[in-house]
Amino acid sequence: xxxxxxxxxxxxxxxxxxxxxxxxxxxxxxxxxxxxxxxxxxxxxxxxxxxxxxxxxxxxxxxxxxxxxxxxxxxxxxxxxxxxxxxxxxxxxxxxxxxxxxxxxxxxxxxxxxxxxxxxxxxxxxxxxxxxx
Amino acid sequence: xxxxxxxxxxxxxxxxxxxxxxxxxxxxxxxxxxxxxxxxxxxxxxxxxxxxxxxxxxxxxxxxxxxxxx
Numbered sequence: 001x002x003x004x005x006x007x008x009x010x011x012x013x014x015x016x017x018x019x020x021x022x023x024x025x026x027x028x029x030x031x032x033x034x035x036x037x038x039x040x041x042x043x044x045x046x047x048x049x050x051x052x053x054x055x056x057x058x059x060x061x062x063x064x065x066x067x068x069x070x071x072x073x074x075x076x077x078x079x080x081x082x083x084x085x086x087x088x089x090x091x092x093x094x095x096x097x098x099x100x101x102x103x104x105x106x107x108x109x110x111x112x113x114x115x116x117x118x119x120x121x122x123x124x125x126x127x128x129x130x131x132x133x
Numbered sequence: 134x135x136x137x138x139x140x141x142x143x144x145x146x147x148x149x150x151x152x153x154x155x156x157x158x159x160x161x162x163x164x165x166x167x168x169x170x171x172x173x174x175x176x177x178x179x180x181x182x183x184x185x186x187x188x189x190x191x192x193x194x195x196x197x198x199x200x201x202x203x
Contacts, residue, residue, distance in 0.1 A: 029202035036203070070200050077189050091183065092190040100194070100203055127183070 031062040042106035042114060043096045045125055047074060047089030052106055052114045094128035 035041035035055060041063055044050045048067045051060065070092075071085065078088040101107050101122060106114045109125055194201050 025199050029199055032202045066200065066202075073193055073197060073200060077186075077193060081186060081189065083186060088186060088189070091186040092193060095187070095190045095194055096201060100201055102203065 028062045028065060031058055032066060035059045035062075036105050039104075039106050039116065042108060043093070043101055044107070045090065045093045045097060045109040045128075046086075047091075047093035047096070050108055050114075090127070094124055097122045097124055098128070 032041055032049065040052055040055045041049055041059060042052060048070060049063045051063055055063075070089070074088040074092065075085050078085045081088070097107055097109075098121065101117045103117050103119060106116050107122060108114050
């Protein structure tokens with residue numbers, strides 16, 4: 001409970017900083033980091049962020065905005081490499097699931113349930129293993 | 134007469150077609166055994182693409198950390 005309050009306070013402070021003139025992207029990232037810590041936003045194997053349950057409008061719009069930016073980046077790279085946007089996003093999803101989900105944060109593979117990352121590495125989809133680091 | 138003209142035209146096309154088919158006979162025979170090899174090549178290329186994308190994905194995350202907040 002305490003940690004939830006402090007996380008909310010942390011997010012509020014960061015939001016306040018954003019309002020005071022820090023770049024919107026920074027504030028957006030802070031909202032997402034706080035939501036990840038709170039277990040309402042997580043990485044998906046498809047390369048995008050997902051939302052678990054009900055979240056505030058701020059969180060939802062931050063997630064939407066970030067996913068749009070990711071899609072733009074994936075589209076760019078996919079065009080350069082002659083692959084589909086979906087493939088580019090999914091291969092990036094392998095990377096985020098493998099290296100950018102902290103213990104306790106949630107993640108989702110395909111249409112499966114949201115899971116909290118345990119102490120060990122996430123069991124990645126088969127296609128990720130093709131090019132294991 | 135018009136009908137006669139069309140008939141000649143058809144014959145010409147037919148014989149051209151037959152000639153091409155005759156010339157292509159060798160090619161078709163070569164193409165058949167190629168098919169399974171082609172499939173293998175596709176798989177190999179796909180693996181190469183995945184490996185290459187993996188590096189692109191790593192670079193993307195590293196160069197754009199703001200898109201991947203933790």
